[in-house]
Amino acid sequence: MKHVTIRALARELNLSVSTISKALRDSYEISAETKQRVLALAATLNYTPNPYASSLRGKKSRTIGVVVPEVADSFFSLAINGIESVMKAMGYHVLICLTHEQFDNEKLILKEFQSGRVDGVLLSVSRETLSGEHIRDLAAQDVPVVFFDRVLDEVQAARIVTNDFESGYAATAHLVENGCREIVYLGISESLSISNRRMEGYRQALADHRLPFRTGNVVACTNDAAENYKTVKKMLQRKAPRPDGIVASVEKLTTTVYQACNDLRLRIPSDVKVVCFSNLEIATILHPSLTTITQPAFEMGRAAASLLLKAIKGNNVMSAEMVIPSVLIPRGSSTR
Amino acid sequence: MKHVTIRALARELNLSVSTISKALRDSYEISAETKQRVLALAATLNYTPNPYASSLRGKKSRTIGVVVPEVADSFFSLAINGIESVMKAMGYHVLICLTHEQFDNEKLILKEFQSGRVDGVLLSVSRETLSGEHIRDLAAQDVPVVFFDRVLDEVQAARIVTNDFESGYAATAHLVENGCREIVYLGISESLSISNRRMEGYRQALADHRLPFRTGNVVACTNDAAENYKTVKKMLQRKAPRPDGIVASVEKLTTTVYQACNDLRLRIPSDVKVVCFSNLEIATILHPSLTTITQPAFEMGRAAASLLLKAIKGNNVMSAEMVIPSVLIPRGSSTR
Numbered sequence: 173m174k175h176v177t178i179r180a181l182a183r184e185l186n187l188s189v190s191t192i193s194k195a196l197r198d199s200y201e202i203s204a205e206t207k208q209r210v211l212a213l214a215a216t217l218n219y220t221p222n223p224y225a226s227s228l229r230g231k232k233s234r235t236i237g238v239v240v241p242e243v244a245d246s247f248f249s250l251a252i253n254g255i256e257s258v259m260k261a262m263g264y265h266v267l268i269c270l271t272h273e274q275f276d277n278e279k280l281i282l283k284e285f286q287s288g289r290v291d292g293v294l295l296s297v298s299r300e301t302l303s304g305e306h307i308r309d310l311a312a313q314d315v316p317v318v319f320f321d322r323v324l325d326e327v328q329a330a331r332i333v334t335n336d337f338e339s340g341y342a343a344t345a346h347l348v349e350n351g352c353r354e355i356v357y358l359g360i361s362e363s364l365s366i367s368n369r370r371m372e373g374y375r376q377a378l379a380d381h382r383l384p385f386r387t388g389n390v391v392a393c394t395n396d397a398a399e400n401y402k403t404v405k406k407m408l409q410r411k412a413p414r415p416d417g418i419v420a421s422v423e424k425l426t427t428t429v430y431q432a433c434n435d436l437r438l439r440i441p442s443d444v445k446v447v448c449f450s451n452l453e454i455a456t457i458l459h460p461s462l463t464t465i466t467q468p469a470f471e472m473g474r475a476a477a478s479l480l481l482k483a484i485k486g487n488n489v490m491s492a493e494m495v496i497p498s499v500l501i502p503r504g505s506s507t508r
Numbered sequence: 509m510k511h512v513t514i515r516a517l518a519r520e521l522n523l524s525v526s527t528i529s530k531a532l533r534d535s536y537e538i539s540a541e542t543k544q545r546v547l548a549l550a551a552t553l554n555y556t557p558n559p560y561a562s563s564l565r566g567k568k569s570r571t572i573g574v575v576v577p578e579v580a581d582s583f584f585s586l587a588i589n590g591i592e593s594v595m596k597a598m599g600y601h602v603l604i605c606l607t608h609e610q611f612d613n614e615k616l617i618l619k620e621f622q623s624g625r626v627d628g629v630l631l632s633v634s635r636e637t638l639s640g641e642h643i644r645d646l647a648a649q650d651v652p653v654v655f656f657d658r659v660l661d662e663v664q665a666a667r668i669v670t671n672d673f674e675s676g677y678a679a680t681a682h683l684v685e686n687g688c689r690e691i692v693y694l695g696i697s698e699s700l701s702i703s704n705r706r707m708e709g710y711r712q713a714l715a716d717h718r719l720p721f722r723t724g725n726v727v728a729c730t731n732d733a734a735e736n737y738k739t740v741k742k743m744l745q746r747k748a749p750r751p752d753g754i755v756a757s758v759e760k761l762t763t764t765v766y767q768a769c770n771d772l773r774l775r776i777p778s779d780v781k782v783v784c785f786s787n788l789e790i791a792t793i794l795h796p797s798l799t800t801i802t803q804p805a806f807e808m809g810r811a812a813a814s815l816l817l818k819a820i821k822g823n824n825v826m827s828a829e830m831v832i833p834s835v836l837i838p839r840g841s842s843t844r
Contacts (some may be wrong), residue, residue, distance in 0.1 A: 243579035252579065265620055266800065268604040284601050288802065430793040457766040459795025
């Protein structure tokens, strides 16, 4: 016999999955009338809760899932250390899953987590993620979700973020103050909220300094290092107006930018000045040393973990939002 | 995004659908070469099997665990990518757990994995791991374990390693050939098999070049960056005999060595030459660019994953051992 799901009940009654889930749990948020309808249909269709999911509900797995795009970025590896420092102290296991920036992977991972394997999930969405059905489905199974760093605005969930708009602004203003007039912004996917906020900060800083915003100065990079190298090189070879400043919004573009400048015999900072969003320890030993926007990765991980523990204990933290500011660290790559 | 089907893979490779399907299931009927081609294309095109179709087999979790010391090291993040490229093509979930180099964590993680949560485990032991009871306990629960990179010799299990002895030898011989006479070896825990093999290679290279081995030239580094900085700086300040070459056996010591040289106004390579075991992409843009022993991280991950799949299918692979060689890439930090 086909297993009747919460989703099927929701479809049949034209209600949301989360309403059904709450009605079945006798939540005070749902009216008596709705509960009645849900229970009647559940009885008719012989609905039984997913045994894995809810029979384990009582005894927690004391395990949480951390879903991130990748670990080759120092932000995520530091954030994971922050998460584990909190979780370990509370006796929780931490399972890490990677989406490799792909929405399909993210969906599969969250679906797997519906089975009661974890008590809660910390999520930084992939750059392809545009809709949040898979996140709501997980929350509807009583698995709380806390966003960190990369959030999906349409989903209501607790979030720990950094001040991406202000950081994009600060990076750009810093370059202007050091004499740049033609500043290029190296971005990634347009869907990714953090990237957009950083770029909005860039645009605002240009406007406040009475510099024109040119769409040609916003360069979209991909996951392919060779392709990015070509794109950046081409951009740096542009004659008039020649770019004299670069805001790189992704850590891995550091190597690309330095390599392209090197190969074109452009000197950093005299020919072109560079600021990169990066937590790389190695920034200090580059030549010249790299000016960075350094994110509070470890602290964000800690804060997100603490918030998730509260949610697991039954507190409603859905509307919690914490912004931990990033820091501009000026070094050799952007001085006059 | 368009879903890639087995049919599409078949068309692309000019093979039958049944051949592709068998290759993905690792059938003995298909040659290793064909399997390799199919898996490579499946990874490139981001093929995922229909999860419902393939969960019909047995009551496996179709999940594997990957247990590594950390992800802030590019070797591990690349190896994980290799592991996932194989596992994803076969429709497996990958859960990553970090030991942070602590034996107690490793024991807890492996104990948790005894519960049937995973069908198999890929393990790179922590630097504290000296005994293998926890690994044998897991294997005794019919959860196969495959070592990669860092193995514990006392446990009989399949292993994918690189040629650490030869690499330690090659790094040292390279420095000798470039004029170094007083070469320091920066190591880590003495218990870690890979570190020992690298150091044995260093010793053998010195002996073969009729250079004395001095215990004072072997420096033990820790997990504490500030402490390592002090240790390395002190070593570089030594008067007679002054060190003129460094073999750094751990990637994260790169920053330490460059920083210490910089602060002491020692020039690389004229005052001291450096070779580092590292997979950092950024090695090319350091000043000078860094000579590395580059490990086949991605390939090791792929090989370990394939071996684990065989073990999960019931093949006895316990005595399998594969050595994938590392490569010395000479760059600016070690030239004459």
